[in-house]
Amino acid sequence: MDIIMTLVSSVQVTTSFDMEQIACDIRLVGSGSTRCSGRVEVYHSNSWGTVCDDGWDLNDAEVVCRQLNCGSALEVPQSAHFGAGTGQIWLDHVTCSGNESSLAECQHSGFGSKTCEHGQDAAVICSDLIRLAGAGSSRCSGRVEIFHNNI
Template sequence: MGAQIRLFWMVLIPSALLHESGAQQLRLVNGWNKCVGRVEVNYEGTWGTVCDDNFDKKNAHVVCRQLDCGEATTVYGWSYFGRGAGPILLDDVNCTGSELYLWDCPHATWLVNDCGHNEDISVVCSGNISLYTM
């Protein structure tokens, strides 16, 4: 049985690492820390945005957990943290909330959308939240 468990981990872990370190990457930008901001994805070497169409808290929970930022507290549509540049890479994202990566959620084909950058989605996650006081 020990050999079976070792073999399982030898097969499972490399594929998980390749998936995360592959062409796709995820980040939040224009917020006050790495856990707040406009959602951006890197696909085939190009950074782009995610459309807010049907983007809900289940989708946001996947983003926050993928970035090791806790759970989603707020989802903002309509370019709350500014309009992105480059292509709109994902649209019609429909996560169940249990996916490991945003791109594992059902979505329209990469680069296919009916959005403008005025519809870029933004997320606030529970981790690393810092408040500025004056």
């Protein structure tokens, strides 16, 4: 049985070019996902959908990790690493500089991809804000470290 953990963030952004308010809810899910790693899904038009990994890179992942308070992006696994999603593929060709506070601020080819399949669902692995470090007696023991103010 797969355990699926979900962390959802909601950010409201007002764009300067058309003053339209865009809501961007985001979560990480899938087989083997954790609070700060998984398949990237966004909530749009009353349903969750995936993000295509076309052009998906560490800059894009950095924004997702920041939006979810999960530290820095460590990796962007390709080819539906956390399992293929179902339903709508909402975003494709996402392009972030890495400095945005929300995925809603990044450029993309519009909602509703016509050129992507779920075998290309984007994923992220973030550093998380809490970790075990030092020489513990097992992989589940050690010194607890908290990431705060980039330290």
